[in-house]
Amino acid sequence: MLELWSPATRYGLWRRLWLALAEAERELGVAIPDEAIQQMHANLDNIDFKAVAAYEKRFRHDVMAHVHAFGDVAPAAKPFIHLGATSAYVTDNADLILMRRGLDLLRARTLDVLHSLAAFAEKWRDQPTLGYTHLQPAQLTTVGKRATLWMQDLVLDVQDIDYRRRTLPFRGVKGTTGTQASFLELFEGDHEKVRRLDQLVTERVSFPRALAVTGQTYTRKLDAFVLSVVAGVAASAAKFSGDIRMLQSFGEMEEPFESEQVGSSAMAYKRNPMRAERIASLARFVNSLEGNANQTHAVQYFERTLDDSANRRLVIPEMFLATDAILLLVANISSGLEVYPAVIGRRVAAELPFMATEQLIVRAVRAGGDRQVVHETIRKHSLAAARAIKEGADSNDLLERLSKDKSLGVRLQDLRGAIDPRRFVGRAPEQVDEFLRDVITPLFAGETARPERAEELRV
Amino acid sequence: MLMQESALPLTPFRRGKVRDVYEVDAGRLLIVATDRVSAFDVVMGETIPQKGAVLTQITAWWLGRLEDKVDHHMLSANISEIVRQVPQLRGHEQELRGRAMLCRRTTVFPIECVVRGYLSGSAWKEYRERGTLAGEALPKGLRESDRLEPPIFSPATKADLGHDENITIDRMRSLIGEPAARELERLSRAIYEAGRAIAATRGIIIADTKFEFGRSKSTGGEGVEKVILVDEVLTPDSSRFWPADSYEPGHGQSSFDKQPLRDYLDAEKRAGRWDGNYPPPRLPKEVIDATSERYLDIYRRLTGHSLDPNGSH
Numbered sequence: 001m002l003e004l005w006s007p008a009t010r011y012g013l014w015r016r017l018w019l020a021l022a023e024a025e026r027e028l029g030v031a032i033p034d035e036a037i038q039q040m041h042a043n044l045d046n047i048d049f050k051a052v053a054a055y056e057k058r059f060r061h062d063v064m065a066h067v068h069a070f071g072d073v074a075p076a077a078k079p080f081i082h083l084g085a086t087s088a089y090v091t092d093n094a095d096l097i098l099m100r101r102g103l104d105l106l107r108a109r110t111l112d113v114l115h116s117l118a119a120f121a122e123k124w125r126d127q128p129t130l131g132y133t134h135l136q137p138a139q140l141t142t143v144g145k146r147a148t149l150w151m152q153d154l155v156l157d158v159q160d161i162d163y164r165r166r167t168l169p170f171r172g173v174k175g176t177t178g179t180q181a182s183f184l185e186l187f188e189g190d191h192e193k194v195r196r197l198d199q200l201v202t203e204r205v206s207f208p209r210a211l212a213v214t215g216q217t218y219t220r221k222l223d224a225f226v227l228s229v230v231a232g233v234a235a236s237a238a239k240f241s242g243d244i245r246m247l248q249s250f251g252e253m254e255e256p257f258e259s260e261q262v263g264s265s266a267m268a269y270k271r272n273p274m275r276a277e278r279i280a281s282l283a284r285f286v287n288s289l290e291g292n293a294n295q296t297h298a299v300q301y302f303e304r305t306l307d308d309s310a311n312r313r314l315v316i317p318e319m320f321l322a323t324d325a326i327l328l329l330v331a332n333i334s335s336g337l338e339v340y341p342a343v344i345g346r347r348v349a350a351e352l353p354f355m356a357t358e359q360l361i362v363r364a365v366r367a368g369g370d371r372q373v374v375h376e377t378i379r380k381h382s383l384a385a386a387r388a389i390k391e392g393a394d395s396n397d398l399l400e401r402l403s404k405d406k407s408l409g410v411r412l413q414d415l416r417g418a419i420d421p422r423r424f425v426g427r428a429p430e431q432v433d434e435f436l437r438d439v440i441t442p443l444f445a446g447e448t449a450r451p452e453r454a455e456e457l458r459v
Numbered sequence: 460m461l462m463q464e465s466a467l468p469l470t471p472f473r474r475g476k477v478r479d480v481y482e483v484d485a486g487r488l489l490i491v492a493t494d495r496v497s498a499f500d501v502v503m504g505e506t507i508p509q510k511g512a513v514l515t516q517i518t519a520w521w522l523g524r525l526e527d528k529v530d531h532h533m534l535s536a537n538i539s540e541i542v543r544q545v546p547q548l549r550g551h552e553q554e555l556r557g558r559a560m561l562c563r564r565t566t567v568f569p570i571e572c573v574v575r576g577y578l579s580g581s582a583w584k585e586y587r588e589r590g591t592l593a594g595e596a597l598p599k600g601l602r603e604s605d606r607l608e609p610p611i612f613s614p615a616t617k618a619d620l621g622h623d624e625n626i627t628i629d630r631m632r633s634l635i636g637e638p639a640a641r642e643l644e645r646l647s648r649a650i651y652e653a654g655r656a657i658a659a660t661r662g663i664i665i666a667d668t669k670f671e672f673g674r675s676k677s678t679g680g681e682g683v684e685k686v687i688l689v690d691e692v693l694t695p696d697s698s699r700f701w702p703a704d705s706y707e708p709g710h711g712q713s714s715f716d717k718q719p720l721r722d723y724l725d726a727e728k729r730a731g732r733w734d735g736n737y738p739p740p741r742l743p744k745e746v747i748d749a750t751s752e753r754y755l756d757i758y759r760r761l762t763g764h765s766l767d768p769n770g771s772h
Contacts, residue, residue: 016737023504023738037504041741192471203476203502205737445588 001105001324004098005317008047013094014063015044015070017205018081021173024200025083028193030186032080039074040081046073063087084175084182088217088304092171095316096218097205099226102320103165106233109327110154110161111444116335117154118440121147126429128421129252129344130351137351140421143253143339145428146243148435153236155439160229168226171218172198172210177303215303223316224293230319231290237326238283241276244333248273251343256336279329282322289315348421350389353398354382356419363418364408377408467491467555468547476502477511477696483545483561487534490515492558492691496750498720499735505742509766512557513754514694516770519560520762521654521692528653529646531688532562532673537770557770565673565687568635569616570626572643574651576610577666578603579699579711581625594627604666604701604708610651612644642686643672654693661760663715664706668698695757715757719749 003009019040026032048069055065063082071078082089124143131141173194175182180194187193202210211218247253248271255275257263263270292315296308357378364374385398399419403412469481469489476497481489492514494506519536535541541561542548548555575582575592582592583603590596593613614631616624632640647670658665671690691697700715714721723746727733733740758766 019738038741041738044738196474199474206500442588445584 001102001321004101004105005321007049008045010094010098011047011052011066012045013097014066014090015040015047017090017093017201018067018070018085019044020201020204021083021085021089021197022077022080024173024197024204025080025186027200028187028197030080030083033076036074036077036080038076040070040077043070043073048073061087063090066090084186085173086176086182086216088171089173092217093205095312096168096170096207096222099223099316099320100165100168103161103168103226103229106230106320106323106327107158107161107165109324109331110158110233113327113331113334114151114154114158114440114443116331117147117151118436120144120334120337121151121432122436124339125432126422126425127339127341127344128348128425130347137355139355139426140348140352140424140428142425142428142432143344144432145425148432150236150240150243151440152435153239154233155443157229157233157236158443160232164226164229166208168207168222169218170202170205170207170210171214172202174198174210174214174216177216178214215300217300217304217308220293220297220300220308220312223312224297227293227316227319228290230323231287234283234286234319234323234326237279237323237330238287240330240334241273241279241283244276244337245273245280248276250347252340252347254338254340255333256338275329275333279326279333282326282329286319286322286326289319345421350396352419352421352424353396354386355424357382359418360402360410360415363414364410367409369408374408377405378402381405467551477514478691486564487545488562488564489541489545489548490560490562491555494558496717496720498717498724498739501735501737501739503720503739503742505747507747507754508751509557510751510754512768512770513758513766514691514696515558515560516766517694517758517761518691519770520758522688524657525650525653525688525692528649529688530675530685531692532565534561534563535770536560539769557766557768559770562689563675563687565675565689567671567673567689568639568643570631570635570643570672571615571617572647572670572672573613573615573667574610574647574670575613575667576607576651576655577664577699577701578605578607579666582611582613582667593625602709604706604710604712606708610648610655612647614643639674639686646670646672646686646688650688650692658693658700658761659703662703663757663760664701664703664712665693666699666701666712668693670697695754700757716753717750719746719753 019037022032022040023037026037047066051072052065052069055068056062059065059068067082071081074081121144124147125145127143128140129143129146131138131146173183174180180198183194183197184191187197198210244253244255248255254271255273257271262268263272292311296311296315299305300308360378361371361374364378365371381398381401385393385396385401389396399412399415402408403410403415467481467489469483472480472482472488474480477493477495479491479493481491483489492511494508494510496503496505496507496510515536519533522531522533525531535544536557536559538552538556538559541555541559542552544561578586578592578597578601586592586597586601587603590599592611595611597607597611612628614626614628616626616634626634628640628644631643634640635643650670651665651668654668655665670688670692673687673689675685675687695714695716699712701712702715706712720742723742724733724739727740728735755766
């Protein structure tokens with residue numbers, strides 16, 4: 001991703017766009033010699049950035065600086081580079097190509113994460129754990145089922161990426177105010193050739209179509225569309241990181257912790273969820289920029305104003321780079337998550353007797369009790385047990401209290417049997433199986449073999 | 460003469476990646492196939508000599524062979540005859556030789572009629588993911604490139620953006636009506652099976668193909684609208700052509716027409732000289748010639764004679 005947003009990639013793309021324009025103009029009858037095309041072709045990545053800097057200092061214009069630097073290494077092409085075009089021809093079209101490739105990279109990373117989480121969900125498919133609503137213990141779920149919630153968000157993001165990727169249009173060849181006037185001049189009033197030029201260049205760079213109309217630039221709504229998808233990925237990761245941080249606080253799960261990692265400079269025993277916290281930190285940065293793109297679009301006046309430019313140069317690359325970093329962190333965490341079933345079990349045991357009261361009532365009635373009386377009895381004991389815990393008891397003794405209450409006439413052993421956690425997880429394990437089978441497997445089946453990822457988490 | 464662009468004294472009607480369509484008058488169109496070629500979704504900078512002529516003449520040849528099965532839109536693919544019928548094209552004979560086809564205008568059904576006789580491409584992908592093709596379950600255990608018996612009819616609509624969208628036969632019925640849907644499926648199967656059988660005797664597997672049909676503007680006898688085969692027919696651009704002698708199910712097959720080009724581009728990719736994006740490498744003359752020769756070879760094999768540069772039909 002860093003390479004994608006590098007000057008070498010961006011300005012290499014500008015040169016490719018100049019080549020595509022010259023090739024297409026030549027096809028349509030502009031007298032551009034083959035030597036010019038060859039020299040352009042041979043120098044696409046031969047960019048002398050010092051020369052560019054010197055030109056830019058003179059011209060105060062980045063596109064013209066690059067035109068001249070390209071012309072220096074492709075002298076036969078010099079008279080033809082940028083013929084008929086306005087700066088936005090290279091700047092805007094290159095941005096669209098970069099964003100489209102950026103979406104591809106984010107998609108690949110998201111699939112990496114889904115691979116790790118799929119293995120995790122399968123392994124822990126039936127490990128009962130406390131579910132939470134209102135951040136209060138609620139009915140049980142399983143560790144694997146919770147992972148499918150994280151996964152589903154990312155699958156939805158992938159679908160969104162795919163849609164945007166597939167439908168993202170090209171700016172194309174439109175001229176200074178989007179009217180194609182300079183090209184109409186170039187082709188001596190031949191409207192068909194001007195239309196064809198737009199189409200030829202668009203085909204060459206493998207976009208499905210060019211926008212039908214533009215001002216000088218493509219509508220900045222496209223940036224807002226793409227960046228909203230990027231922000232969506234970041235938001236999904238942030239939700240994941242929040243859960244991890246809380247689970248680590250509960251002691252139920254931990255993000256990977258290296259053998260020599262230091263948790264705190266002062267509190268030597270500490271194991272902080274610092275990777276998940278970094279996700280939260282970066283995701284907040286990304287999400288804070290999402291609205292920026294719509295604001296830029298909103299304040300573009302008439303055919304374009306330049307107040308988009310400096311802003312976009314920061315916002316677009318930074319959102320992609322930060323989200324890429326976020327996904328690297330999510331991949332790292334999700335492939336090395338530690339689960340502590342003993343802690344999870346203790347926390348379940350502390351809450352489960354309360355949750356099981358509905359079933360306890362049924363048992364007691366079956367043993368001959370009156371439903372209303374039983375309910376009142378259990379309510380009193382529940383409150384007493386809860387108070388005892390808050391006042392320092394080491395465990396939830398509701399079952400013991402109930403078994404000692406002669407009016408109920410149930411045995412402790414029977415009560416224990418009634419609160420096997422596996423009976424409280426509903427269809428969670430089956431939902432994991434079904435989700436992996438129906439959603440994840442088809443998603444991966446369409447993918448070619450995963451390339452080895454060279455990038456590791458460095459900090 | 461090589462040609463990438465045709466600029467004719469006719470009104471452009473539609474321009475595709477490789478073919479341009481012009482309006483001659485209210486009743487006729489001129490379809491011109493260019494020599495442009497794409498591979499791996501990228502259009503090459505160079506053109507392939509004779510490719511356009513081969514595509515047009517293969518279509519013309521098939522239409523002649525299929526006349527007992529289906530009405531078609533071709534009036535002529537012979538340049539002298541075309542210029543005789545459309546005098547304003549005089550002077551453009553050189554650039555149109557072999558590659559132009561004069562056609563009757565029809566109202567085209569908005570359906571791509573795809574017939575698959577072998578499991579390949581997006582059909583293989585769908586089968587591998589879900590065990591289905593066009594939403595219908597297929598037998599388990601099929602391998603990539605396996606022959607499908609009977610062939611499978613899988614219609615698609617022309618999507619606005621890029622790739623066509625597969626639809627169910629029910630959806631096709633609701634789009635064009637039950638009788639037309641039945642007729643398009645019947646014709647597609649009949650033409651494909653006839654074509655597949657003929658090509659097989661010439662060492663070519665036509666793995667799958669795509670047809671388009673139109674309705675005649677004037678109705679036939681008893682007021683029934685006739686269904687007419689339009690567009691290109693059983694060409695290497697509208698179909699997958701595989702060499703029969705190297706056919707081996709279990710993996711993807713080589714492409715009869717584009718393999719020299721793909722091999723070259725693959726080698727450039729492996730050598731790190733091409734990243735798959737624009738621009739593709741410049742094609743050496745040997746690769747251009749070998750690809751051109753492939754197209755001519757396909758024409759010779761199918762028809763049993765060499766390409767007549769004027770267009771023989």
